[in-house]
Amino acid sequence: MRILGLSFDYHDAAAALVVDGVPVAAAQEERFTRVKHDRRLPESAARWCLARANLDAGDLDAIVFYEKPFRKLTRILAGSIATFPRSAAMFRRAAGAWLDERLWVGPRIERALGVPPSKILFCEHHLSHAASAFFASPFDEAAVLVVDGVGEWATASLGRGRRAEGGGWELSLDAEQRYPHSLGLLYSAFTAYLGFEVNEGEYKVMGLAPYGRPRFADRVRAMLAPFGDGSFRLDLDWFAFHRDPARAFAARFEREFGPARAPGAGDPAEDARFCDVAASVQLVCEELVLAMARQAARRAGSKNLCLAGGVALNATANARLLREGGFERIWIQPAAGDAGGALGAALYAAHALGRPPRWEMTRADLGPEHSTAEAADALRRAGLAFEEMRGEDELCSRAAGLLAEGKTLGWHQGRSEWGPRALGQRSILADPRPAEMKRTLNEKIKFRELFRPFAPSAVEESFGELFDAGSPVPDAYRFMLAVAPVREAARARLGAAAHVDGSARAQLVERGRLPLYHRLISRFGDLTGTAAVLNTSFNLKGEPIVETPEDAIATFAASGLDALALGPLLVARRPSGKTEARRRPWAASETPSDGWAW
Amino acid sequence: MESEPAAGFFVRAKEALARAGRAAARAQAAALLTLAYFLVIGPAALLARALGADPLSIRRAARTGWIARRAGPARETLTKAG
Numbered sequence: 099m100r101i102l103g104l105s106f107d108y109h110d111a112a113a114a115l116v117v118d119g120v121p122v123a124a125a126q127e128e129r130f131t132r133v134k135h136d137r138r139l140p141e142s143a144a145r146w147c148l149a150r151a152n153l154d155a156g157d158l159d160a161i162v163f164y165e166k167p168f169r170k171l172t173r174i175l176a177g178s179i180a181t182f183p184r185s186a187a188m189f190r191r192a193a194g195a196w197l198d199e200r201l202w203v204g205p206r207i208e209r210a211l212g213v214p215p216s217k218i219l220f221c222e223h224h225l226s227h228a229a230s231a232f233f234a235s236p237f238d239e240a241a242v243l244v245v246d247g248v249g250e251w252a253t254a255s256l257g258r259g260r261r262a263e264g265g266g267w268e269l270s271l272d273a274e275q276r277y278p279h280s281l282g283l284l285y286s287a288f289t290a291y292l293g294f295e296v297n298e299g300e301y302k303v304m305g306l307a308p309y310g311r312p313r314f315a316d317r318v319r320a321m322l323a324p325f326g327d328g329s330f331r332l333d334l335d336w337f338a339f340h341r342d343p344a345r346a347f348a349a350r351f352e353r354e355f356g357p358a359r360a361p362g363a364g365d366p367a368e369d370a371r372f373c374d375v376a377a378s379v380q381l382v383c384e385e386l387v388l389a390m391a392r393q394a395a396r397r398a399g400s401k402n403l404c405l406a407g408g409v410a411l412n413a414t415a416n417a418r419l420l421r422e423g424g425f426e427r428i429w430i431q432p433a434a435g436d437a438g439g440a441l442g443a444a445l446y447a448a449h450a451l452g453r454p455p456r457w458e459m460t461r462a463d464l465g466p467e468h469s470t471a472e473a474a475d476a477l478r479r480a481g482l483a484f485e486e487m488r489g490e491d492e493l494c495s496r497a498a499g500l501l502a503e504g505k506t507l508g509w510h511q512g513r514s515e516w517g518p519r520a521l522g523q524r525s526i527l528a529d530p531r532p533a534e535m536k537r538t539l540n541e542k543i544k545f546r547e548l549f550r551p552f553a554p555s556a557v558e559e560s561f562g563e564l565f566d567a568g569s570p571v572p573d574a575y576r577f578m579l580a581v582a583p584v585r586e587a588a589r590a591r592l593g594a595a596a597h598v599d600g601s602a603r604a605q606l607v608e609r610g611r612l613p614l615y616h617r618l619i620s621r622f623g624d625l626t627g628t629a630a631v632l633n634t635s636f637n638l639k640g641e642p643i644v645e646t647p648e649d650a651i652a653t654f655a656a657s658g659l660d661a662l663a664l665g666p667l668l669v670a671r672r673p674s675g676k677t678e679a680r681r682r683p684w685a686a687s688e689t690p691s692d693g694w695a696w
Numbered sequence: 697m698e699s700e701p702a703a704g705f706f707v708r709a710k711e712a713l714a715r716a717g718r719a720a721a722r723a724q725a726a727a728l729l730t731l732a733y734f735l736v737i738g739p740a741a742l743l744a745r746a747l748g749a750d751p752l753s754i755r756r757a758a759r760t761g762w763i764a765r766r767a768g769p770a771r772e773t774l775t776k777a778g
């Protein structure tokens with residue numbers, strides 16, 4: 099059975115193709131269109147998925163949209179009614195968007211892909227998230243927790259997955275908390291207050307938190323009145339997201355916490371007040387995620403947990419879940435945000451309509467790959483001199499040598515990653531030892547806020563020696579979904595990777611799962627005694643991660659990267675005369691994301 | 697040679713006209729939606745308040761925020777958009 103899952107219209111549109119229960123292709127639309135967080139109907143991604151499997155749209159058994167549009171509309175209308183007459187602007191914006199496109203999801207898919215309406219299905223938003231975790235996990239039975247901003251009505255859901263009596267597996271969500279009482283929207287309101295872009299800057303709040311003390315935690319707890327079982331009720335006096343299309347928080351925020359930080363204002367890490375606010379909301383977020391997970395476990399009676407939804411990308415909260423949640427094993431979908439809904443919707447339908455075998459997601463590289471011939475062509479067109487390595491051994495030796503000399507390397511290998519993290523297929527790599535490397539990467543390539551550290555990738559043989567990973571089964575570390583404390587003795591060797599609180603969002607690289615990347619890092623370890631590298635996504639600030647060799651070359655040319663590896667082709671130095679980093683305008687990032695609650 | 701500025705003028709005029717048209721359409725849509733807000737959402741809101749409805753669970757006292765979900769058969773629930 100061939101099923102295509104689609105998510106679009108809010109942020110991060112994506113397509114995923116599942117054939118007989120196995121995802122064979124999945125990618126976000128932004129990687130093709132080069133528009134960051136592209137939310138349009140993912141035609142390019144969908145067509146690529148079909149081409150990858152040598153299929154036409156007519157060969158599909160079903161196309162599944164990742165939520166129920168009409169149910170979402172009832173929530174928006176109910177919200178407008180409940181906040182009348184203060185929601186006029188919100189209603190205008192929302193109704194406009196709905197009349198323009200959101201009401202016509204089915205017909206738009208029909209038109210774009212040429213399929214009959216009978217083949218178009220709709221999976222609930224949280225069921226899509228839940229399926230993206232459970233049907234990709236190694237578990238026969240597990241508790242399931244979904245936490246995000248909002249889907250149709252649900253903002254958090256508890257459920258379970260298990261072997262069905264008649265064979266196959268079944269997944270159900272048994273309880274939900276509803277809009278507007280949302281942990282994701284609460285976190286986003288603080289993201290906006292701290293001057294970061296909603297749906298994009300949540301990582302920055304998490305990164306800022308360790309610089310502060312959670313001295314406002316009681317005030318944050320008061321604004322959400324927890325019931326003690328993970329559920330809570332937001333005090334809407336603090337918020338505007340439910341009635342105003344342009345504002346997330348109400349005036350009360352500034353009365354209680356002081357003036358909001360202007361977007362683009364100076365280094366927030368130098369203002370203790372902003373750090374303390376970030377630390378406070380992060381702490382409360384962790385407490386709630388823990389309470390929700392315990393509730394999910396209690397109801398399902400399971401020691402395993404599957405986790406998805408945008409809040410599941412909070413690597414610090416996940417670390418506390420691993421340590422304090424009392425679970426034997428936790429599996430988190432790497433594309434935990436709404437892009438991942440495309441994969442979940444397809445997996446859910448595959449298990450609802452048929453009885454495919456279980457599939458475990460052991461690697462994240464479900465995207466496109468590009469041949470050596472393509473890369474060579476692109477390099478020649480760009481006029482870049484390159485050498486072709488004879489095999490992986492030579493490639494890894496040369497690349498590790500460059501890294502050990504302090505060079506920054508663009509590493510473009512195999513199929514691109516599914517989810518927001520670069521995991522060694524579309525990565526920029528560097529030496530993690532000198533603390534200055536953080537500044538070098540920022541000034542030459544990434545141009546991002548200095549208060550955020552870069553993440554390290556370490557091979558399994560030295561992971562435990564470098565990090566205090568704690569958890570017996572480190573699934574979350576494979577996909578960079580949890581932070582871990584850097585061991586005291588390893589601090590000096592990971593000067594650029596450790597955060598101010600001594601933690602790092604480390605990636606575990608196993609020989610059996612990522613052999614090429616494992617070999618590269620091992621070789622770097624042979625040369626330097628530290629089998630870890632800095633790994634940051636291969637893109638410029640505000641741009642999507644590179645997909646094709648052309649994208650990689652353009653980023654190489656526009657940044658201060660020292661070297662580039664496209665498959666076995668190595669550009670070992672920048673051409674003379676092009677050594678200056680040219681900061682590209684990043685237009686796409688400056689458009690505020692739209693419609694985050696409606 | 698001489699026709700270029702003139703052609704440019706017509707192109708610019710056409711663009712300006714199209715822009716004005718789009719702006720007018722937007723203004724009209726905004727006016728209609730505002731009208732709908734006060735004529736449809738407004739009475740609905742008054743009615744809802746009169747009936748004591750609380751669609752956002754703002755006032756309702758409760759001991760938990762978890763609401764039980766009923767799930768239909770997986771296959772059938774997939775076919776509905778709402």
Ligand SMILES: [Fe+2]
Pocket residue numbers: 223227246247248249407408435436
């Ligand atoms: Fe979501």
